[in-house]
Amino acid sequence: MAYKDEQLNEEKVFKDPVHRYVHVKDRVIWDLIATPEFQRLRRIKQLGTTNYTFHGAEHSRFNHSLGVYEIVRRIIHNFEDRPHWNEDERLLSLCAALLHDLGHGPFSHSFENVFKLDHEDFTQRIILGETKVNKVLERVSTGFAQKVADVIAKTYEDKLVVSLISSQIDADRMDYLQRDAYFTGVSYGHFDMERILRVMRPIDDQVVIKSTGMHAVEDYIMSRYQMYWQVYFHPVTRSAEVILSRILHRAKHLYEADDYIFKLEPTHFLSFFTGNVTLEEYLKLDETIVHYYFQMWQEEADGILRDLCERFMNRRLFKYIEFNPNMQMQEWKELYQLFQHAGIDPEYYLVVDSSSDLPYDFYRPGEEEERLPIHLQMPNDELKELSRNSDIVDAISGKKRTDHKLYFPKDLLDGLSDERMKRRIKEILNERGEIENDD
Template sequence: MAYATEKLDEEKVFKDPVHRYVHVRDRVIWDLIGTKEFQRLRRIKQLGTTFLTFHGAEHSRFNHSLGVYEIVRRIIDDVFAGRPEWNDDDRLLTLCAALLHDLGHGPFSHSFEKVFDFDHEDFTRKIIEGETEVNQVLTKVSADFPKQVAEVIAKTSEKKLVISLISSQIDADRMDYLQRDAYYTGVSYGHFDMERILRVMRPREDQAVIKQSGMHAVEDYIMSRYQMYWQVYFHPVSRSAEVILSKILHRAKDLFAQNFAFKHEPLHFYSFFHEKVTLEDYLKLDEAIMFYYFQIWQEEADPILSDLCKRFVNRNLFKYAEFDPAKEYKKLAKLTNLFEKAGIDPEYYLVVDSSSDLPYDFYRPGEEEERLPIHLLMKNGELKEFSRESEIVDAISGKRRTDHKLYYPADLILDDDASEMNKQIRKLLDIEN
């Protein structure tokens, strides 16, 4: 039997709190799950610093990756199978891309990426096409199979329908993380009728479309996504933790550039500081290692690095104030000056953080980013862009919501110092004495 079509003697299942069970019958999928690169995802949290706000949010990218795979498996095996628009030869490719789509995420993914200026998707490709256990498994399917999988994840493949199942405005990735993140954070916002959406999803040449009868389930999904972003993903307390995390990494990087003598050498960070990151070094760094450094850096001689690490480890986070950078730039300049005079480094202790989200949009000619819209399949076979039929979605379509906050260490400002300088700082930040 060819490896690509080989089945396990008995179906394997993972008990899952969101989908009840994740079913694996394909040998290739089972072998991929067992690779060390995929197992590494157990040590990467799905929601980064959000566990400091919602204490249940300890789930991993391993959980999520299995969930995305399971949703895609249900779509292609239970809904698309046998339909003329679906090519069953793409089945294994789609399942592998779904399973491995987040393979390159690093610890505290987005903060980490911003500080060291790289993209996790580049590392996803390197893991899939490099000298790894994942690559060995995929190469057993065919010599060019790793490249095919990487191209689907990178959205450069010619197989647009396959891409849309994993990356579009209604895809398996979003459907899993909304429900999974809602479950683990304990909120009600992210729940929607996924089973209904899957039942009315249909394959077309370029993308999966939704039967008109499923319009209201998709409206619910889009509004769930909107609420999750503003109530969970952009929660100001989580963002405060992320600000501190970013500043820790910036401080360690700056100290290294200044030849600072660390008591505990940051061995795992050397290639990142030198901006010559190898795949081997990247795969060695997970959140357990990161926390180890945050613990020991509390003892460093540098007061800023030590303080920031103590704040993160012990959850002594920055407070925040609403801030409009377009109108309040003079206020920020005054605060920066006052912080400097007070001996509080504004580079690390006065931070403007912005959150922005576009809940749904469709392609408009002349825009840099092409956003593939959700299409409804009408009873007469015609396709219509979703917001043209839904008044609810039309109301938010193309409307980007942005929020700005100014983060600062309240404990350093609200101490017993009754000096005029501290009074000015408190007044500018609208803090009651």
């Protein structure tokens, strides 16, 4: 029997808190899960610093990747014998679902932003490089690894396969909304996935929704909207991310300085600092390693690095207020100068952070492909774009929401000896809005 068709002697299952069980029967999938590159995802948290706000959010990219695989497995099962679905794409779809987040680094997006990295680029490098994952995929057939990489890159010729893990209603989103809601303990991310899976239909190059399932999709979109603003963009979580990014910036700055000697040399970060990251070095860095450095850097001679690491490790986060520097440029300039005069480096202790989200959009020429709309299949088989039939979705369609906050260390301001300077800083901050607590 060819490797691509090989089945395990007995189906394996992973007990899962969201989907109850994750079922594995294909030898290829089982072998991929066992690779070091996939096992590494156990050491990358799904939600980065969100556990500083919701203490249960300790789940990993490993959990999520298995969940996305399981949803795609169930979708494909429902697609069997339906027109427009090519059964030859089954294994490719499962592999792409399992491996779609393979390239995430520690603290994911925060880490990427500091070092100008792209996890999707590293996902493809892992799949196509000299890795155990690549060896498994190439055993399926020569060039199979490239096909998997193409699906994840959204360049694969069969757009129906791509849409299973990358569209406005895909397995990736359906898993992380439910999984993140479960582990954070919130109610926002729950929706009737069973119903959605039952009404999904493969049509040409996309998955459409049977019109009778419209209300389940409305619930899904509103769940996503609420999760972004109540969980993913929570200001306390963003405060931890701000400190994390400032630590990495400071460590890079000290490394580039000729006169600073680290007590603990940042060996695992060197290639990131120089912008020449090899795949081998990338795979060696996970969140356990980063936490080790942060723990040890609390003893560094540099006061800023030492302070920021102590704040991150012990959850002494920055306070925040609503603040848009584009609208309050004069206040921003004055605050910046006041911080400098007070001896509080504004590059590290006065940070504006912006969050934005577009919960749903219909197709607009030139926009990214994932904004292709969700279509409803009407009783006469006509396809209609979702927001044209749903007042709820129409109300938020195309409406991008952006939120700006200013983060700063209130404890350092409270400790200033110059009362006039302290008073003026607090006047500016309080003019912009009440200082928020971090709980």
